[in-house]
Amino acid sequence: MIPLSQRRIALLMAAITWWWVSLTVRRTDRMAEKLETTPAEVRALGARDIVSALALTVMLRDPRPALAARAILDLHDTYRFGQGKSDLAAMTLGSAGIAVVGLLSRR
Secondary structure, X not given: OOOOEHHHHHHHHHHHXXXXXXXXXXXXXXXXXXXXXXXXXXXXXXXXHHHHHHHHHHOOOOOHHHHHHHHHHHHHHHHHHOOOOHHHHHXXXXXXXXXXXXXXXXX
């Protein structure tokens, strides 16, 4: 059994997601360069992830839907942005992995 509860892992994922959102706001151009996309797409990712972070933060009674959504979003980001960028792929896969661990944790 995983020693952390789904709630704690959801809060950890929320913190990671808020960190990412802060990068999309404070360093939009740098993140666009890193992801090889436009600043507008980075801002859209930030808006999407604000919703995800809020869900992870407020759905503590049953965080499974928010954790599942976060895992899917991170897997999509790995596919969309991580090809040929091992550091970015490792970061997004690691985040998806944490969300999956949360799904497997005790309630």
